[in-house]
Amino acid sequence: MSRYFTRSLDPYVPGEQPEDLSRFVKLNTNENPYPPSERALAFAREHCRPMQLYSDLNVLDLRAALAAEVGLEPENVLLSNGSDELLYFAFLAFCSGARGAVFPDISYGFYPVFARLCGVPYQEIPLRADLSIAPEDYFDRHQTVVLANPNAPTGLLLGMEDIRAILDRNRDSVVLIDEAYIDFGGQSCAALLREYDNLLVARTFSKSRSMAGARLGYAYGSAALIGDLETIRYSVNPYNVNSYTLALGLGTMLDGDYTRQTCRSIQENREYTIEMLSKRGFEVLPSAANFVFARHPDYPGAALYAALKARGVLVRHFDKPRIADYNRITIGTRAQMDALLEAVDEIVRAER
Numbered sequence: 001m002s003r004y005f006t007r008s009l010d011p012y013v014p015g016e017q018p019e020d021l022s023r024f025v026k027l028n029t030n031e032n033p034y035p036p037s038e039r040a041l042a043f044a045r046e047h048c049r050p051m052q053l054y055s056d057l058n059v060l061d062l063r064a065a066l067a068a069e070v071g072l073e074p075e076n077v078l079l080s081n082g083s084d085e086l087l088y089f090a091f092l093a094f095c096s097g098a099r100g101a102v103f104p105d106i107s108y109g110f111y112p113v114f115a116r117l118c119g120v121p122y123q124e125i126p127l128r129a130d131l132s133i134a135p136e137d138y139f140d141r142h143q144t145v146v147l148a149n150p151n152a153p154t155g156l157l158l159g160m161e162d163i164r165a166i167l168d169r170n171r172d173s174v175v176l177i178d179e180a181y182i183d184f185g186g187q188s189c190a191a192l193l194r195e196y197d198n199l200l201v202a203r204t205f206s207k208s209r210s211m212a213g214a215r216l217g218y219a220y221g222s223a224a225l226i227g228d229l230e231t232i233r234y235s236v237n238p239y240n241v242n243s244y245t246l247a248l249g250l251g252t253m254l255d256g257d258y259t260r261q262t263c264r265s266i267q268e269n270r271e272y273t274i275e276m277l278s279k280r281g282f283e284v285l286p287s288a289a290n291f292v293f294a295r296h297p298d299y300p301g302a303a304l305y306a307a308l309k310a311r312g313v314l315v316r317h318f319d320k321p322r323i324a325d326y327n328r329i330t331i332g333t334r335a336q337m338d339a340l341l342e343a344v345d346e347i348v349r350a351e352r
């Protein structure tokens with residue numbers, strides 16, 4: 001830290017991104033193993049705005065396409081540079097010294113980082129012993145509620161009625177539901193937007209739409225909430241999403257069959273992985289996401305993480321009190337999952 005730095009920050013720590021990708025089976029940052037479709041890539045090449053020009057400010061075509069998916073209007077959609085940026089905008093817009101944020105003690109690691117960056121007080125509410133969210137813990141908080149659904153890194157899903165109850169008991173506060181993984185098996189709460197003007201839904205093209213490196217996120221909300229986020233956007237970086245990403249995003253939307261197909265493959269590979277890990281003595285939480293959260297009674301989480309890494313398989317371990325026994329394993333192709341299982345078998349044999 002230089003002597004000029006004016007902050008005391010504890011930044012987010014992303015999963016490892018190794019320089020030489022060929023050395024690893026990479027199952028540590030929940031990327032999609034399948035590339036964007038050829039049709040989407042061809043569309044982007046053809047329709048990308050010339051790079052000497054600034055990117056489109058309003059992006060009506062892409063916002064209309066996203067709005068149509070849930071029966072809304074373009075004014076109900078904000079685009080962002082990955083959904084991380086949108087989460088940051090939401091903390092800036094809807095939290096203050098007087099109105100803090102509440103979220104689970106075990107959830108996406110960026111929530112407390114944004115709260116601290118924005119100078120906002122926050123409360124981390126413990127998950128139940130089984131690592132599920134207790135909806136009633138979020139009732140009548142008078143603070144901005146932030147929940148990932150399905151939650152990360154557990155993969156556990158909260159039902160629509162629970163989300164509705166949380167919205168009902170927080171009519172004076174924004175409830176932000178982060179649906180980064182919703183396409184892998186959950187039902188979106190965007191359907192509740194017509195009833196609740198305090199609901200904000202965050203989504204991303206990074207996971208189910210294979211565009212992590214392109215950085216494209218979006219929010220669904222009432223025109224008023226989206227307008228507030230636009231005010232923040234125009235106060236930070238109006239051209240927040242680059243032209244190529246906008247074109248590829250629209251191309252991806254026009255090839256919805258491909259997204260549905262790849263999501264289905266990942267769901268199948270997930271059920272296969274859960275079954276195979278269970279056979280090997282792992283305890284695996286039921287997952288509605290493109291990852292599983294698993295522990296083995298005989299191998300501490302950190303040791304298993306290191307042994308897998310030594311065999312070229314990268315997974316994610318969180319050195320945090322209640323979850324240190326677990327590893328989060330991204331679901332990749334069937335071949336990648338077989339490589340993981342092979343490494344697991346080697347470890348279990350070697351240490352017997």
Ligand SMILES: *Cc1c(COP(=O)(O)O)cnc(C)c1O
Pocket residue numbers: 030081082083084085108148152178180203204205206212215216217
């Ligand atoms: C991956 C992820 C995001 C953000 O991803 P972006 O790449 O910034 O869109 C947001 N929330 C959760 C829970 C995530 O896992």
